[in-house]
Structure formats: C-alpha cells, structure tokens
Amino acid sequence: MSSTTSSGPTLYKFIVYAPDKPDPSAAHHRQALQEEHMKVNEPKLKSGYFNVGGALLSEPSIGMPEDKRTLVGSFMIVEAENIDAVKEHLKKDPYYTSGKWDSDKIAIHPFYWAVGQQ
Template structure:
C-alpha cells in the first residue's frame, strides 16, 4: 500500500526592488488589484507567509517623513526555487516591468523567530 505524502516545502525570501520611476505610487496602485488577484490562491492557501512594500530609506526618521515605496518583500513556501521563480515571473509587478528584474533576488530562508 503506497502512502501519499505531502512534498517537502522550503521557505524562500524574495527581494524585489522597484525600477526607479517618478510615478512609482501611481504605477503600483494601478497594478495592485491585478497583483493581489494573481496571487490570491497563494495568499489564501498560506503559501505566501509574509508580503509587503519596501520603503525608501528616507521614509522613516522624522514625524513628517513621506513614505515612498521602493519595492516588495515576500516570504513564501515552495518545493524548490524554480517554483518560486515561476510564481514571481507571472506577477503583474514583474511582467509590467515595475520590479527591477536585474536586482530581484530569491534566497532559501530558514525562519528562526517570529513564526506563529
């Protein structure tokens, strides 16, 4: 009797900086619905563990600092790095050219603290 076991999942971190764009806020807002829709199954199933917007360095430090978007950070689970690349290269931020694909980085990640 063969047993069906779930595949081993590994955690990965994706660092996806935006291309320099004076219209970053408008560009990101125009893509947000498509970005969330494209990843809805991954978000709802728990594949995406953490995701959010990277802010520019000058977005913090003073009470009147303007938060400026600078990219995305995602922590997710997948069987291998190729599966992560597949998710990422289909994302509207990637396909639209919003993310700087030359600086985008995907790394295996060992989560030590902060898990729920």
C-alpha cells in the first residue's frame, strides 16, 4: 500500500530484516551503539518513516527479563520512495557502519499492509 502527501512523493512500505553478525559480546556492542543509533534515526522517527521497529530476540529469550534477553538483529517496517532510499538510510545507521549488522544478510522487501494497520 502506498501513501501520497499533497506536497510529497508517493511512499511505499518496506520490511527490513537486519540480522546481527555473530558476536560473543553482542549485548555490550549493541548497548554501546544504541544512543547513536537512536540519534541518527530520530528525524526518521519524527517524520513517520518508521511504522514499526525493534530488536529481534533469540528464541530462548522469550519470556526472559529484558536484561537477560539475547538480541540477534533488527526488524522494521518503513515508508520510502523506493528500495534504494531504504538502502541508503540503512548504510548511515551505526549498527551498519560499525559492522554490527551482517550487511550480506540484510533483506528489504516491498510490503503490502493488509490487516492490523492503525
């Protein structure tokens, strides 16, 4: 599903799956980058670019307290003009530039939101 604003381009939804590279100190690495990650993404958060976003958890993390969970990547639904705009934004994210995300395994797919949309 696309959306058009009266003054802007047509925007399309994309699902982004960005797994982390295996890292024995993953929790520490993500925590060290989190503030910068949020700062870089703040304008996109305010603009509505992000529809949904968050960290992917390992299966054993289900039901565990937050400080005991293992984070294994990121997932988001974003709105952009095209897939290249999504790729360019991802390349500016600290999780990408630091090598935290496994750039060879990042997947971006156009998405049609059929149910559950606010």
